[in-house]
Amino acid sequence: MITTADKGNSLVILQTQQYKAKVQDFIDKNNFQSSTTNPTKRFQNQVRKTINHSTALIPRDSKWRYVNLNPSAPSIKGLIKLHKPDQPIRPVVNSRNAPAYKLSQLLTTKIRQFSLLPYTFNVKNSTELIRELKQTPVTPTSRFASLDITNIYSNIPIKETKQLLKNMLASNVIDHKMSSEILNCYEVITTQTYFAHGDNILTQTDGLAMGASSSGIIFEIFLKYFEHAHLPILAHKHKLVNYFRYVDDVLLIYDDLQTDIHTIISDFNSFHPNLQFTKEKEQDNKLNYLDITIHKTPISVNTGVFRKLTFTDTIIPYTSNHPPQHKYAAIKFLYN
Secondary structure (H helix, E strand, O other): OEEEEOOOOOEEEOOHHHHHHHHHHHHHHOOOEEEOOOOHHHHHHHHHHHHHOOOOOOOHHHHHHHOOOOOOOOEEEEEEOOOOOOOOEEEEEEOOOOOOHHHHHHHHHHHHHHHOOOOOOEOOOHHHHHHHHHOOOOOOOEEEEEEEEOOOHHHOOHHHHHHHHHHHHHHOOOOHHHHHHHHHHHHHHHHOOEEEEOOEEEEOOOOOOOOOOOHHHHHHHHHHHHHHHHHHHHHHHHOOOEEEEEOOEEEEEEEOOOOOHHHHHHHHHHOOOOOOEEEEEOEOOEEEEOOEEEEEOOOOEEEEEOOOOOOOOOOOOOOOOOOHHHHHHHHHHHHO
């Protein structure tokens, strides 16, 4: 069979049984529960009931916009991680026909509108990161390391994050009825964490639904709370020079005379049982992070373009029938 690689815009040719084994291996390692019945109809009824009772969140003449007609269970496929040992899959769940798909989009919009999340430690892209690195003081004992959060979406604590969202809405003086309806939507969406794999229906035991558009913003709520509650303590204890995060990838700069990466990662992993970090240290004064190579000198930081070995350097031909903005975006991506 022919499928897509996780990175590099390349194709992968492999035996169908080998692909199925990789997907099954992912399922086995993540403790999904198998269901004997398809809950789509029951979930659809929950969504309709929530929409009908949402008088402040959804105007009466707009309720039809958030009902997914003829819904079906989300489906999973795997993108092959050619750059990883044993080439596992990155799961991609298609939720476009799921009962809560449109309601999930609405929740994302409302959270962004009402919660006003602080982006203190986030970087928007590589360009911003490079600018920040140029302003970061570096000494001969400075060290770089990247941290990655293990299975972030399936490890977000749902009940704890709901309370965080409730607190954020209250602190922004959101009307009680509006706040209540947003939290009801949150409850419905975060319980519909299921997908189809072949003839089987599987459900996540915890965490956010893979493929739901609201999962990204909900995960940010929890992670920002984690950062604001614990990072000042860690920064003071380990004398961290700087901390940056892009989604679930973290870049740390620390002083080797003040601490070491093993102690830092141990403290990171001790703050919450659901959050576990893995690390990658610099090698020969170099570290690859996002799509840049960070090269450390005794007094400064230089950066270069990093491409994984699987990168194909292929972009949309100018003569194709794609929209012009897609073509410009491809050039902008390579430039940045």
